[in-house]
Amino acid sequence: MLYSKYILAFLLVAAGIMHFVKPQTYLKIMPGYIPFHLPMVYISGIAEMVCGILLLFPATQKFGAYLCIALFIAVFPANIEMARKFYLIQHKYFWLTVLRLPLQIVLIWWAWQFRK
Template identity: 75%
Template structure:
């Protein structure tokens, strides 16, 4: 379990960096009812990076776990939106977007393991 927190932290940090490198990808999956798309992409990217960093240190691991759980719940509508849009355009990778939904639940469970 010790090493898995570094794996999760790595994935969170990389995903967060991608929000700044490729923000338009994340803007395309943003639900229409959420305002300030670009700002929300940057905020969610910064929070992902912060979650990953917080998980690395025993003193901040609990806070990082709870913040990670909150973030994954908050971005779940974007993953639903992406699956919906890929379905509507008959995108060949629609099935991958559907797999992201249960994967996100697994990530929430994974982050929950580090709250101690």
């Protein structure tokens, strides 16, 4: 469990950085009802990096865990939208997008472990 926190923190920071390196990837899965797509991609990238950093320190770990949980819930609609779009175009990796949906539950559980 000791290294688990660092793995999740690394994954969050790396994913957050990718929002700035390849924003077009995230723009494609942004649900249409969410306004200001590009700023929201950047905001969610910052949120991911902040979550990862907060998990690293005992003083901020609990807050970081709850923030991670909120983030994973908040980005769930984008994962549904990605699966929907991949289904509509019959993308060969549609099945991977479907696997992402239960992964969100695993990520929430993983972050829950660090709320102590």
